[in-house]
Amino acid sequence: MPDYHDDLRLAHVLADAADAATMDRFKALDLKVETKPDMTPVSEADTAAEALIRGHLQRARPRDAILGEEYGVEGTGPRRWVIDPIDGTKNYVRGVPVWATLISLMEAGGGGASRSSGAESGGGFQPVVGVVSAPALNRRWWAAKGAGAFSGRSLTSATRLQVSKVETIEDSSFAFSSLSGWEEQGRLDGFLDLTRACWRTRGYGDFWPYMMVAEGSVDICAEPELSLWDMAANAIIVQEAGGRFTDLDGVDGPGGANGAASNGLLHEELLGYLNQRG
Numbered sequence: 001m002p003d004y005h006d007d008l009r010l011a012h013v014l015a016d017a018a019d020a021a022t023m024d025r026f027k028a029l030d031l032k033v034e035t036k037p038d039m040t041p042v043s044e045a046d047t048a049a050e051a052l053i054r055g056h057l058q059r060a061r062p063r064d065a066i067l068g069e070e071y072g073v074e075g076t077g078p079r080r081w082v083i084d085p086i087d088g089t090k091n092y093v094r095g096v097p098v099w100a101t102l103i104s105l106m107e108a109g110g111g112g113a114s115r116s117s118g119a120e121s122g123g124g125f126q127p128v129v130g131v132v133s134a135p136a137l138n139r140r141w142w143a144a145k146g147a148g149a150f151s152g153r154s155l156t157s158a159t160r161l162q163v164s165k166v167e168t169i170e171d172s173s174f175a176f177s178s179l180s181g182w183e184e185q186g187r188l189d190g191f192l193d194l195t196r197a198c199w200r201t202r203g204y205g206d207f208w209p210y211m212m213v214a215e216g217s218v219d220i221c222a223e224p225e226l227s228l229w230d231m232a233a234n235a236i237i238v239q240e241a242g243g244r245f246t247d248l249d250g251v252d253g254p255g256g257a258n259g260a261a262s263n264g265l266l267h268e269e270l271l272g273y274l275n276q277r278g
Contacts, residue, residue, distance in 0.1 A: 054074070086099050087132075107125060173217070176191075207234055231254035
């Protein structure tokens with residue numbers, strides 16, 4: 001199995017640089033925010049952080065391709081870095097500390113299924129390194145293929161992550177982001193049935209539920225509409241913590257347009273609920 005330690009170290013360097021840039025503008029009174037064509041917000045911190053990461057990668061890994069939320073895809077080849085400079089921009093611009101920079105390295109033929117050939121949906125690439133850095137929460141999580149998943153302040157000061165061992169939906173904690181997407185897809189009835197069946201539900205949203213699945217503090221989570229940059233880093237961290245990450249059709253990996261994560265034991269039942277159509 002390839003050793004991704006150097007790539008993981010680089011991802012931490014990239015996250016350090018992004019953290020400094022995003023924290024410098026967090027809660028700034030003069031922060032500039034615009035609306036993208038899909039009506040989602042983008043701040044000057046999003047674009048600056050992605051540009052910063054791209055600059056580092058172009059110097060350190062000039063042969064690797066880059067896909068980012070703000071500037072699209074650049075380059076070709078069997079290795080692609082996937083970047084979400086600020087996952088949780090709406091939180092960021094309102095001063096809510098739940099946001100993170102997501103950085104993943106994906107490789108062609110990485111061992112998972114993908115049904116799409118598009119750059120923004122994986123195209124047969126699978127994540128082999130992932131870092132999720134939430135500086136306003138003073139938290140960071142990471143993983144590399146075959147090396148496990150961890151959380152801590154640095155590579156040398158970390159705790160290994162392990163998903164929960166909860167075996168029944170009735171005992172599970174379920175995290176989600178919002179109701180609107182489920183309703184738009186005709187999945188709201190199944191979603192609501194799931195919330196009624198679970199022991200506990202909470203709307204944490206964005207990257208955080210996936211990290212809590214990896215930590216074992218949440219058992220299942222799902223979102224109905226996502227892009228590759230929302231999922232790639234989360235997916236490898238959940239998988240290396242012993243869990244499972246698929247789309248809502250059950251295809252492993254972040255290659256779909258939505259995501260579901262679990263401790264593995266509850267995954268089929270999770271998908272069963274969410275695929276009930278109203």
